[in-house]
Amino acid sequence: MKNWIGKWLMFVALGHTAVAIALFSNGYREVMAQGFFNTVHTEKIGLAVWFMLFGFLLFIAGMLVQALEKHALPIPTAIGVAMLLLTVLGVALMPTSGFWLVIPAIVAMFRKRRPQ
Structure with a gap:
């Protein structure tokens, strides 16, 4: 499978969102x-909302990477570096989280940058 990173x-991201729905x-x-608007007033609700929003953001990042791969465009190094920093931070703060699942994509991003 040539273009798999995105x-x-x-x-x-879909797995993350499924876990969010199951947990929260x-x-x-x-x-x-409560009518949706202006309803984040507790730490628990805030955690639930951010958990869901992070899944959406990761999905958007995946769509962008997929579009780059589809058109045989390079994935910018800054994207790989940013994902690496975010993942290292996530793993350090929450070692039992799913942040580990992003590592194969990051490794592949950096491997694609090298001439073949």
């Missing part, structure tokens, strides 16, 4: 019951 990031379904119900 697809992998989107897959991880009561929080999301509470947000909807």
Whole structure:
């Protein structure tokens, strides 16, 4: 599979979002019951919202990487570096999290940068 990095990031993002729904379904119900707008008033609801939003952001990043791969364009080094820094920070702060799942994509991004 030649162009898999963006697809992998989107897959991880979907898994992240599924875990968010499983862990925080009561929080999301509470947000909807309160009318959605201006409903993040507790740490628990804030955690639930940020957990979900991070999944969406990772999915967007995956779509962008997929588009670059599809058109045989290089993935900018800055994207790989930023993902590496974010992942290292995430693993350091939460070693039992799913941040580890992003490492194969980061390694592949840097390997693609080298002439073949």
